[in-house]
Amino acid sequence: MKLVGVELRRIALPLVAPFRTSFGTQTDRDVLLVRAVTDDAEGWGECVAMADPAYSPEYVDAAADVLTRFLVPALAAAPELDAQRVGPLLARFKGHPMAKAALETALLDAELRALGRPLARELGAVRDAVPAGVSVGIMDSIPQLLDAVAGYLDAGYLRIKLKIEPGWDVEPVRAVRERFGDDVALQVDANTAYTLDDARHLALLDPFDLLLIEQPLDEDDVLGHAELARLVRTPVCLDESITSARSAAAAIALGACRIVNIKPGRVGGYLEARRIHDVCRAHGVAVWCGGMLETGLGRAANVALAALPGFTLPGDTSASDRYYRTDVTEPFVLADGHLAVPRGPGIGVVPVPERLAEVTTSTTWLPC
Numbered sequence: 241m242k243l244v245g246v247e248l249r250r251i252a253l254p255l256v257a258p259f260r261t262s263f264g265t266q267t268d269r270d271v272l273l274v275r276a277v278t279d280d281a282e283g284w285g286e287c288v289a290m291a292d293p294a295y296s297p298e299y300v301d302a303a304a305d306v307l308t309r310f311l312v313p314a315l316a317a318a319p320e321l322d323a324q325r326v327g328p329l330l331a332r333f334k335g336h337p338m339a340k341a342a343l344e345t346a347l348l349d350a351e352l353r354a355l356g357r358p359l360a361r362e363l364g365a366v367r368d369a370v371p372a373g374v375s376v377g378i379m380d381s382i383p384q385l386l387d388a389v390a391g392y393l394d395a396g397y398l399r400i401k402l403k404i405e406p407g408w409d410v411e412p413v414r415a416v417r418e419r420f421g422d423d424v425a426l427q428v429d430a431n432t433a434y435t436l437d438d439a440r441h442l443a444l445l446d447p448f449d450l451l452l453i454e455q456p457l458d459e460d461d462v463l464g465h466a467e468l469a470r471l472v473r474t475p476v477c478l479d480e481s482i483t484s485a486r487s488a489a490a491a492i493a494l495g496a497c498r499i500v501n502i503k504p505g506r507v508g509g510y511l512e513a514r515r516i517h518d519v520c521r522a523h524g525v526a527v528w529c530g531g532m533l534e535t536g537l538g539r540a541a542n543v544a545l546a547a548l549p550g551f552t553l554p555g556d557t558s559a560s561d562r563y564y565r566t567d568v569t570e571p572f573v574l575a576d577g578h579l580a581v582p583r584g585p586g587i588g589v590v591p592v593p594e595r596l597a598e599v600t601t602s603t604t605w606l607p608c
C-alpha cells in the first residue's frame with residue numbers, strides 16, 4: 241500500500257448536554273479526523289484528544305501539529321506501508337498516542353476496505369452486538385442525577401457509570417442504589433481525583449456492590465493503586481495508567497488492578513488495544529472499552545473492539561444520541577441495550593458528506 245495523501249479535518253460538535261468530570265466540563269467537541277488516501281482505498285481515523293491537556297498530555301492542536309510535522313511525513317517516506325508497520329515507523333517519536341492512533345486507524349481502515357475485511361473480524365470479534373454502558377457526569381444535585389439515570393435505564397443501557405470526585409461520591413452512589421435497587425450494574429470513575437489518604441473514605445463505597453472503581457489515583461501511581469486494592473473491596477480498574485500491553489502486564493503483576501478500561505486512543509491504536517486485551521485475558525483480568533465522546537467513526541471502531549472475547553463488561557459504547565443530536569455518520573442506536581457491530585469492510589461506516597460539511601471548521605491536505 242502506498243500513501244497518496246492525508247487529510248486532517250477539524251469538526252465542531254455541540255454536546256446534547258454538558259458533561260462534567262473531575263477534570264472539567266465539556267459542552268462541545270473540537271474533533272480532529274484523519275482521512276488516509278492510499279493507492280488502494282481511503283480510510284478514516286478519529287483522534288480522541290480533547291481541546292485541552294486535562295485528561296492526558298495530548299490536546300487536539302498538538303495532535304494536528306505532530307501529525308503534520310512528524311507522523312505523516314514519516315509514513316510518506318516509507319517505501320512499503322501497511323497498518324502493522326505504522327507503530328514501528330512512528331515509535332521514534334515519543335508519546336502522542338492519540339495522534340498516532342488516529343493515523344494508524346485511518347491506514348488500517350483503508351487497508352481493510354481494500355481487502356473487503358471488517359475491522360471486527362480482523363481484531364478477532366466473537367459477537368455481532370455488544371452490551372452498552374453509559375457514563376453519567378457529575379451533576380448539580382442528586383435529583384438531577386436520578387432523573388438522568390432513570391432516562392438511561394429507560395433507554396435500555398445495561399450499565400451505569402457515575403463520575404465521582406471528592407464531595408460527590410458516596411451520596412450519589414447511595415441515592416442510585418436506593419432509587420434503582422441492587423441489580424443495576426453500577427460503577428464509578430474518579431479520573432485520578434483521590435489519593436491513598438482517601439482509602440478509608442473510598443471503602444465507604446464497598447457496601448454498594450459496585451462493579452469497579454475506575455482510576456481513583458494519579459495515572460503514574462500504580463503502586464498506590466496496588467496498596468488501595470488491599471484497603472477496599474471494590475475491584476480497582478485502571479484507565480489513564482494503562483498506556484500499553486507492557487504497562488498492563490506490570491499493573492497486573494503489581495496487583496494494581498483487577499479490571500482494565502481499554503481506550504484505543506490512549507494506547508496508540510486498535511492493534512495495541514488488542515495486545516492489551518490479550519495480556520489481560522491471559523491473566524484473567526476483565527476488560528471493557530472506554531469512550532472519549534467519539535463520533536460514529538471512532539464509535540464504530542470501538543464497538544468492533546468491544547466484540548472481542550475478553551470484553552466481558554459493558555463499555556462506554558453508548559448510542560450516538562448520548563452525546564450528539566446528529567452524528568457525522570449514520571447514528572448508532574441502542575437495540576435491547578446493545579449496539580450492533582458494523583459488518584462492512586474496515587470500520588464499516590463513513591461520514592455522511594452533507595453532515596460532515598456542516599460541522600467542518602477546517603481541512604488540511606498533506607500530500608505524500
Ligand SMILES: O=C(O)CCC(=O)N[C@@H](C(=O)O)c1ccccc1
Pocket residue numbers: 261266290295374375429431479530531532533534556557558
Ligand atoms: O461515553 C463516552 O464516550 C465517554 C465515557 C467517559 O466517561 N469518558 C471519560 C473518561 O474519563 O473515561 C472522558 C470523558 C471526556 C474526556 C476524557 C475522558
